[in-house]
Amino acid sequence: MAARTRPLPTKPAKPVWPWLLLTAVLLGLLSWGYRVVTQPRNPAVQARALGRTPAQNWQALRAFGPRPVGSKGHDRAVDWLETQFSALGYRVTRQDVPLTRSFDLGGSLRAGQTVIPVAAIYGAAGGEQTAKLVRVPPQASAEQLRQPPVQTNIALTTCPGPNWKPLVEAVMTAGAFGLVVIDDCPTRRWQKVDATPLPLVQAGARDKGRLLALAGQTVTLRSQVEERPVIGHNLVAARVKARPEVLLGAHLDTVNGSLGANDNSSGVLSVLEAARQAVNTPLADHTWFVLFDAEEDGSLGSRAFVRQFGFPLHSTRAMLNFDMVGVDVRPLGAAIDPEVLPLARQVRPTLRVFEDEPVSDRKILGRFAPPTGRSDHLHFKLIQKRTVFLHRGEDVNYHAPTDQTLQPALVQDTADFGVALARAVLKADLKVKEPCRIGAPSC
Template sequence: MPQFGLRVALGAALLCSPALGSAAPATVESDLATVLKFGPRVTGSAAGEQARTYFEEQFRALGYDTRREGFTYARFDDLGSDVRVGDRPLSGLALQGTAGGEVSASVILVPGVGTPEDFQKVDARGKVAVVKRGQIPFGQKARNALTAGAAGLIVVNNEAGDLHGTLGERMVLPVLAVTPEVGAALREGQPVTLRVRVHEGEVRGVNVVASKSGVTQPDWLFGGHLDSVTGAPGANDNLSGSLAVLELARRVVSTPIAARSSFVLFDGEEDGLRGSRVFVKDHPGVVQHLKAMFNFDMVGVNVMPLAVGGDSELVEAARQAVPTLGTFRAGGDSDHAPFSQAGVPVLFFHRGLDEHYHQPGDTLADPALIRGAVDTALKAVDAVLGAASAGK
């Protein structure tokens, strides 16, 4: 881990400064209520812009400068796909890379997960093939269906809930992913109409960066993604993390750490960490200088007690500061990943995937849990500074 240039006195200021107490009123509740009213914050949406503007106003009211950093990328959107049984539409999600189109044909239930051997057991020619999720990539299932002459493919999730996924390549076959309940409603030989409605085009994402005037080489970066997925208000995923970043900025505003930090709300995380990847790519000097990146993602619902993952020394420092803190292996599925890949020590704060993950029911987050994540983060910062000062 790089040496931390700040002194332990700075860490003490984090815990002792009046800014951590009554001088900085807690407004997580009002922030949460306000932003949730905007609706799902899909990258490129009006709701995302409203949320971005609101956060900018809050940072500026605290005395931070803000700037927007825009970027564009190609995105695949499902415009409303389903499989119709008679007059009854059964909703599903198009797998990224699928061709759009409408196919009317009979159902063929393919035993297994759609391997070549599975398709050899049935006659799928001109039919809508139905296979289970698992064992092989979605793209291989689709290629096997094409080879077998299927006119369309339905992949049934092997666990509760919607199935989001990608084929990994462009396919001329319409492919729909459905829940176990929808899969159970499909019968052998049943006439259905598979409707896959998709659009591919360019979308504009916008990161919001807040810092004190003149901060160009921060030691610390505190971040979380502001976007959510289609149909999900995203209270926990990840308004909770965005509010943790804002609350942390409130807490430290009158301490020396504010002059050494940047606070970033990333866009496009749900589309493949787009915002954090662009930030790392566009700011090599800033990234190289960073002592640590703290990432907050889904910290408003206590599926599991608050846990951290990432750089081993940061994790150890956080655990020493908060012995009850859990740990987990931080993978590449959130905005810390591009920073870690660039050599920046990272600490990822997370409370687990709740039952409403990526669902319309993601409407609740507990402000007390969000504040608790911030409390822990500040103690971790203080512990890291103390360790650095002691030469550990």
């Protein structure tokens, strides 16, 4: 018998594709589950938050004290505001705003055995100089100070008025080696001066007699200032799927030493009240509510916001900026885009309209310096967005420690107008404006 030449049949191998299919299905289910678990969600609306009033919110906010960036009061206020927006059902995103601020470490004016404590003027960089102490008129102009003996000496003066910056600039222009201001002012505005490598200081009114007696003597003036990095926080409150077709904003920081009741707790409370009114309405699905930080340090928060959120802002039809709306200096007014003005007139025919400060492109040593303007809407104007700057005028307590009171009824009125105008903007046929071309000086 011949030998078998073909192998016996064997059991065929199982196909791989069922295992691959099962693996793909399992991976798909895991991916879907992960997205479901990790996708952003809107917080639940809390009934007690819906019942809060601007007056109640002001009582809570004022308890934190002054809110310059880097202070404990500032950070506590940011935490509280985030909690309030979350209680209204908005998901809050914190955007860090890093900056450097000056902190006074003390100083002294010494003449022989006499030592008088001094503090740096807001914004000054500190320094040390030995020179003759020369008394100058408190409201002298740069022209009046051009001649010696101010040049190369240390100027001494009494209160130059609520705003010290003009005198500081005049003294520095005249070539002084330093400045001592006796703070015997009945009112005071904290306006930041330019940092120079010279001691610019203030002394208490209790030392007025001793300081004036030193005029004409050689003194040593020392001021220590530390530049510290600090972190501000923009708060962006919005429903998860909301687009910023309308943006309502205000700055949350204050100048040093001021509660900032009108500048700008009034704006913050207006935005918070507008967010409350928008809850469970279509407005909440088309609006972002933003509190900008570091406005008092050069509108750094709004600049950082525009840079980071450029893509979502493509859908923005109008930005409403609330700044100093809690004191009835003048009726509520607006510096307003011409396309939005007719809508505002429909909402409030008596609305006061004023001209905004022009956006300036300054050149320093042939390069464009940061543009200047009045408030946070500036950076939205620079990307060709329609802006509405809501403002009731500059009151006597502007940038002063006395900025301690506001009228909740005016905050309520401003928020009511802002909400009505936002709804009108959404209903109107306003096309999205394209941003200015890349590389333009004003972009």
